Amino acid sequence: MTSQKHSQTMKPATAAKKLGVYLEATPAEFQDGVVSRDELNALQADPPVWLRELRRDGPHPRPVVADKLGVSISGLARAGITEPLTTDQIVALKEEQPGWLRRERSTRAEAQREAARLKGEKSGT
Structure with a gap:
């Protein structure tokens, strides 16, 4: 029997806190979903435009x-x-x-x- 590896997920509020941004200012699709650890790592490694703008402004x-x-x-x-x-x-x-x-x-x-x-x-x- 092999065990499948499940990706750890977090609520958008937790992800926003880890990213250092205000949740209510993030895009709706970010606020309405769940964020996997891999997605969070990708956002930190190569932030999209919306994340760079939020961090800057x-x-x-x-x-x-x-x-x-x-x-x-x-x-x-x-x-x-x-x-x-x-x-x-x-x-x-x-x-x-x-x-x-x-x-x-x-x-x-x-x-x-x-x-x-x-x-x-x-x-x-």
Whole structure:
């Protein structure tokens, strides 16, 4: 008896998260189907035009927005930013440097320094 190898599949939301794109901005055929591991790998290796455009222009999901702004996802929530932002909106916020953005960047930097310090203590350095 031989066993057949079944391709692992995932929901579109999971695939969009792995691709770093906002699901609601993806094409309908992507949103309505399932994505196999092979399809995901193909999308990552040779992104189609729609994926390249989404990654470049957005709208971007919150984790990507937070990373591009240098803040945490919680920092976005504290600032009242709950919707996806486009690249142009992110650039405008970086240029504007509102008070919340400066505070949240400082908070994130401090948290990263503390994490590095604790990691150093744990490793004995």
